[in-house]
Amino acid sequence: MSSDPETTRIVRSWLDEGVTELPDRVLDAVLDQVPATAQRRVTWWPARRLSTMNTTLKVGLAAVLVAVAALIGINYLGTSNVGGPGVDSSTPTPEPTPVTTPAPTPVGLLPEGPHLLTDGEALDGMPTLPMTVTIPAPDWYGEPGDGILVKNDVSDAPDGAGMIVFFGDLYVYGDPCDWATTRPEAPASTVDELVAALTAQASRDATEPVDVTVDGYAGKSITLHVPDDAVFNECDSDTFGSWGVPGDDVTPFRYHQDPGQIDKLWIVDVDGMVAVIDTAYYEGTPQSAVDELEAIVDSTTFGE
């Protein structure tokens, strides 16, 4: 009978056998597809933002700033340069002096007021229309032209809130969990087609569509739900996805963050192009954030 160490040795030896090089043709095939493969937009804001640094990192960075300031004998740091020139260790070291630095403005934190949500440049390989909204309250995050807003930098359950916009034709999956095999042959390209496809989508418990206008453009509003008991890692590619875009049949471009997510959609026809404004939140999202989402939609203007 094999002992554990012996089994480990044999398994390791066995695993060392076999191919180790990727054929060039495979790599070439990947790189050939890259230009035609759209990158997915983020639905949260990345770690480059200082607000997402953890406390330890902030304290560590502050300590480095203080030490550098003390060593080079300056009392003010306009911008940090942690990797700056070295210091001659023979130079007498002055006593560290506390340095007050202004609190950084988190990247992506939006001021209240007008915000260019989309700028007419393509997103996800799809055309957009210029779309401006008014940020009605503090703590909304986004980047100009990216088509996404997130309250408090959190779009996850239990209390996140955010919105994402899409323009043009969308492939609404028959089943958001089995999206890979339920992508339709043809996209939905009108308000009615989109509403019909979303209403029929499995497991979403869609509400009755109601007539709405956004910036004077007519359309429908509908609310969809991600089931509370949805198990995303049992779905295709661990993703619960509502729709994809033309030109990429292997990626849900509206994928959901967590079970229980509620999507209230405004789908309007803007001079022949369909705009989908997807506001997303949870049962646990503060009503104030939901109200702010509605206010943002109400403030929408399309065009330059």
Added chain:
Amino acid sequence: MDTDLVTRAQRGDEEAFASLAVAAGDRFHAVAHRILRDVDLAEDATQQALLSIWRDLPQLRDPARFDAWSYRLLVRACYAQGRRERHWTPHLRLLPSQEPMQADGSGTVIDRDQLERGFRRLSIDHRAVVVLHHYLDWPLDRVADALGIPAGTARSRLHHAMRGLRAALDADARPPAREVAQ
């Protein structure tokens, strides 16, 4: 791993991504091959994983975590290819074999056959833990991090997998058998 390359690729720099793909390609393919035990499936999984990385890179919060994150996508791609394998693998049955046994237990042909058979009985979940831990030599905490599972689960999967492989090796002690396609 160069975080600057990752950051540039996140912003859509195709040349930066090409550099990442070249750097990761061989290792990805080697890992995929060891998980899937099939060169063609491994090539497909590697290709799928690299494209998923390109597509999803903007969602990677911390560029320094590129390695762990990218291996998670690779293992997902292996799951997808593994499902294909289940559709294509013919039914197998065991027949008695007249092959001589080798008794030294040190990577013999018999060992490899038994290991191959035992390994193929494992789920992709279990194979991934074995390969990342015993081939890449990653500690279990890192394996768990890459696969997005608790460390205890990784430990449990490794234990289960190694027990299965040990049982496969111990089958040497019983009348030998040979696997043939029906």
